[in-house]
Each structure stands twice: as structure tokens, then as C-alpha cells.
């Protein structure tokens with residue numbers, strides 16, 4: 001009833017593909033059906049967890065453990081029996097969902113939670129020339145935008161936001177906050193049980209700039225730092241020259257020996273770097289035998305791990321309560337010993353482990369290690385629950401954000417079906433502190449800013465026509481594995497790459513058939529006769545015609561921590577900016593509405609209605625008929 005007959009017909013006959021049936025996906029499927037969409041295919045690889053139920057309302061407790069895709073389809077059909085809903089309980093990153101598959105849809109809607117899948121669907125839609133509506137939420141922040149091949153910015157046009165990192169010296173030598181010890185604990189996990197990463201060294205760093213005296217490097221005699229293989233002034237032999245992993249292997253992962261190395265010997269070694277502690281509080285060494293002898297250590301033995309422990313965002317359970325208690329030092333020591341034993345057994349059975357916040361033993365290990373290290377440095381210890389939030393970068397999902405984002409997906413979708421690309425917007429919703437009027441108590445306001453879609457970024461490896469790129473790297477040292485992971489998969493975003501020499505030999509360097517298991521992966525590129533100026537042909541076997549030719553430029557002077565540098569790499573700060581700063585505009589309009597329109601004393605609910613109806617009215621003169629004004633509207637309402 002709300003749409004003109006032509007739009008209503010387009011909606012009823014449109015064939016849409018919805019990718020992801022989680023927080024945004026559940027809202028979106030409901031919206032699609034209520035808007036009149038009747039031909040929907042949806043995909044989700046996951047099964048339903050208890051912690052999903054608070055916001056993923058298509059699922060009920062009896063569905064826990066069942067596929068999200070199946071139950072979403074089933075609940076959707078209950079809501080709208082005349083709809084045709086097809087579901088797939090699997091990953092969208094598969095050869096069977098090829099360009100031909102994507103080509104059958106009028107519209108693809110992403111409701112995903114990870115960059116790899118988003119980037120993949122983005123590529124598939126570009127290859128199939130199908131409009132994509134991309135969306136995401138993180139706490140109170142939500143975003144939705146439409147992507148049209150060659151006309152607007154694609155998902156890969158903007159590089160991902162950099163992850164927050166800490167200086168290596170803070171992590172290895174001078175932690176001062178719980179998060180420093182948590183990061184160290186995760187690095188230690190990888191060193192001991194996972195794939196060792198040289199950037200994640202956990203042993204004392206003798207090259208710490210704080211040790212510099214008279215411009216000398218921190219390994220000399222004049223700076224207070226002992227030689228790497230020498231004895232520290234405490235008389236404890238330094239252990240830093242041997243890798244943490246080698247030491248663990250040589251002691252058979254004996255938990256007590258490891259404890260003594262990590263929380264006694266290495267701390268003593270740090271103490272011997274006297275310069276570090278001139279202006280800082282000195283750490284203390286822990287005595288594991290004394291800690292374990294303490295009666296409270298036995299009394300405070302942690303509860304056995306139970307299976308109903310909350311996974312972070314679910315309801316409250318007995319395990320949940322236990323998770324929020326801060327352990328005593330004896331408990332930390334005992335959990336350390338127990339988790340080292342558990343992880344050692346898993347390592348022997350499964351090979352290298354990957355840290356996962358939802359793996360109970362891995363999480364126990366990180367909690368105990370972080371707290372023990374905090375105890376050495378006089379930093380507050382935290383509960384397992386808090387450490388899990390920080391270690392897992394968990395940001396609580398907010399149902400209202402998902403609902404708003406899913407609403408805007410429909411706004412954009414309807415414009416796509418009307419063939420009105422200029423009626424599609426980049427929409428960002430978030431909370432901020434209310435500053436108006438200045439005298440009133442501060443309140444939190446949700447504001448939604450809407451800006452025009454940006455044009456594609458020239459040189460974007462996903463959406464630009466150019467398929468030739470240049471890359472600077474150290475050909476003699478970068479391995480095939482690093483090239484595949486960081487350049488071909490990471491930078492070129494290929495899911496299942498085939499790489500060969502672009503010459504008469506056509507020698508294969510990386511094959512998608514090997515699935516990352518091929519031999520010679522640890523050899524440097526130079527091993528294959530690759531040299532300065534060699535060209536490589538890279539193809540994604542999951543895409544029919546996505547091929548990039550990469551010219552390799554040798555550069556032995558790249559910064560130590562830089563593996564490669566794309567020749568068209570844009571400098572930070574030069575990134576395309578949104579054409580309007582959505583929040584500034586939204587804030588301005590909100591202020592205007594408050595000053596000019598709202599009657600003082602009006603109740604909260606009426607304000608919401610007035611703001612909403614005023615937004616609708618605002619669209620009239622501009623005449624794009626989508627309920628959104630030409631450049632920006634404000635949908636703010638008060639909480």
C-alpha cells in the first residue's frame with residue numbers, strides 16, 4: 001500500500017540474495033518480507049547459539065544448535081507463507097556460488113560479520129555486475145551503503161581500519177595496564193602452542209630505546225643492559241637468547257619450569273636492565289612454590305569448568321557469575337599449570353593451535369598468564385570475563401543498531417529496484433553526547449547521518465578496470481607463503497589463488513589445488529628464479545575472470561617491519577573522505593529542529609514523532625521521493 005504500483009511490482013518480483021542470518025540478517029529478513037519481497041535466497045554457515053537469542057528474534061531456545069539459515073527461512077515462512085525462501089547452510093566463499101549463481105539475482109544484501117566474506121561477496125557482485133548493499137554494526141555504530149560496479153565506491157576501496165597496537169617495548173619490558181599483559185599473554189600462547197610470529201616475541205627486549213645512553217644501542221655495556229647470553233646481576237642465567245618455544249620443548253612443557261622462566265627468571269632479567277626502572281616502579285619476581293604453598297591458594301581452587309559458561313554476550317548463568325570473580329594469585333598459578341598441561345596435550349594431538357576466545361582452556365591460559373604478569377608489575381588483575389572481552393575485542397551487539405541498519409538496507413534496496421541510484425545513500429548511525437542545550441544534563445543521542453555514495457577509488461584492486469599493479473618487496477627473503485597470505489590473499493583479496501610466472505614457462509608458484517599445503521612454501525620467491533621486474537599472473541579460481549598481473553620490484557631498503565608496498569599505495573590521510581561529514585551535518589540539522597520546531601516541554605515520544613515526520617516533509621521539495629532529504633536527514637531520537 002505504501003508504494004506506487006510499479007515499485008510494488010518490482011519488489012514483489014525481485015530475486016534477492018541475503019548473505020548472513022545473524023543480528024542484522026534476522027531484522028533484514030523480517031523487513032524484506034514486510035516490505036513485500038517474495039523471492040529470497042539466504043545463506044549462513046553457522047548454527048544458533050544461546051547468546052544469539054537476545055537479538056536474533058527469528059530463533060527461539062528450542063532452535064539452539066540448529067542451522068541459522070534453515071530456522072530463519074522457517075520463521076520467515078511462518079510470517080509470510082506465500083513467500084519463496086531458499087536457504088543454504090554453508091559458507092558463501094565456495095566455488096559453487098560462482099559468478100553465474102550471483103548473476104541470477106536482482107540484488108545482493110550483505111548482513112555479515114567479517115571482512116573476508118564481505119570482500120568476497122563484493123568481488124562476486126562486481127564480477128556479476130549486480131548491485132550489492134553492504135552493511136555492518138559494532139555496538140552503537142552502524143553502517144549501510146549501496147555498491148554499483150564502476151559507479152560507486154566498493155567494499156575494498158577503503159582499506160580496513162588499522163587494529164590498535166602497542167609498542168613492542170611496552171608489551172615485552174614495561175607493561176603498565178592490564179591490556180598490555182593480555183596482549184603479552186596472547187603472544188605467549190602463539191609462541192608456545194601456535195604458529196610463532198617473530199613480531200610477537202615475549203622475551204625481554206634488550207633493544208628497548210629507554211636503555212639508550214649517549215646514543216648507543218641497547219646491547220652494549222654502557223647502558224645497563226646485560227649481554228644477551230650473559231648472566232644478570234641477580235646471578236640467574238639469562239634465557240632470552242633461546243626462543244621461548246625451544247625452551248618449552250626442551251623442558252617438555254613442564255608447567256612449573258615454564259612458570260619459573262616467565263615470572264621469575266625473565267622478570268629478574270628485566271630488573272637487571274636498571275635504566276628501565278629509574279623512573280618506573282620495579283616489577284617483582286614470583287615464587288611459584290611459595291604461592292602454591294599458601295593455604296588460600298588451595299581454598300580458592302577455581303570451580304570446575306562447566307559447559308554452560310556464558311560466551312560473553314548471553315544471559316547470566318552460574319558459570320557467568322564465576323567468570324566475573326577476580327581470582328587470587330594462587331588460583332591464577334593453578335589455572336596456569338592446568339591449562340599448560342591441557343594445551344600441551346592438544347598440541348601433541350592436533351599440531352599448532354590457533355588462539356580462540358571461545359576455547360575454554362586457551363582462555364584460561366590467557367587469563368592466568370595476564371594476571372600473573374600483572375601481579376609482577378603491580379597492575380590490577382581482572383576477572384576471566386573482563387579479560388575475555390578485552391582479549392577477544394568483544395563489543396556488545398546492540399539490537400537497536402541492527403534494527404536501524406536493516407531498515408536502511410530496505411531504503412537503499414527499494415531505490416535500487418526503482419533504478420534510482422542517486423537515491424541510494426551511505427548511512428551511518430551512532431550515539432554521541434548531546435550538547436544542546438548546553439544547560440541541560442548531558443544525554444546520549446542516537447544520530448543517523450546520510451551522505452552521498454562516493455565514487456570508486458582509482459587503483460582499487462577490486463573495482464578498478466586496471467588489472468596491472470606493481471609491488472615493492474625483498475625478493476630474496478619474502479617466502480611463497482608470505483606472498484600468498486599477505487599479498488595475494490590479504491592485499492589482492494583472492495580467496496583461492498592461482499599464481500604463475502607471466503612468461504613462456506608459465507611456472508606455477510601457488511596453486512589453489514594445494515589449499516595452502518604445497519611444498520616449497522617456505523622458500524623465498526628468488527628460489528623460483530623470480531627477480532627484479534618479474535611479472536606474476538594471479539587469478540582467483542573462485543572468480544571466472546578476475547586476473548591481476550603483478551610486477552615485482554625488488555627493494556632491499558623497505559622498512560624492517562614492511563613486508564611489501566604496493567606502488568599505488570595511498571598515503572594515510574589521503575583517503576577519499578565522505579562528501580559530507582555525516583555527523584556534523586546531522587548535528588546541525590538536529591540543532592535547527594530543536595531551535596525552530598520543537599515546542600519546549602514536549603514529551604520524549606512526541607519529539608521522536610515530530611523529528612521523524614519533519615524528516616519526511618523535508619524530502620518533499622527535493623523530490624527524490626524516498627523519504628530522505630537531498631543530502632542529509634536527521635533521524636535522531638532520545639533515549
Ligand SMILES: Nc1ncnc2c1ncn2[C@@H]1O[C@H](COP(=O)(O)OP(=O)(O)OP(=O)(O)O)[C@@H](O)[C@H]1O
Nearest residue numbers: 020021022023044045046091092093112113117397
Ligand atoms: N562466509 C560466510 N558465509 C555465510 N555466512 C557467514 C559467513 N561469514 C559469516 N557468516 C554469518 O554472518 C552472520 C553475521 O551475524 P552476526 O554479526 O550477528 O554474528 P553472530 O555470530 O550471530 O553474532 P555474535 O558474533 O555477536 O555472537 C553470522 O550468522 C555468520 O554465521
Ligand SMILES: [Zn+2]
Nearest residue numbers: 154157460463
Ligand atoms: Zn573498489
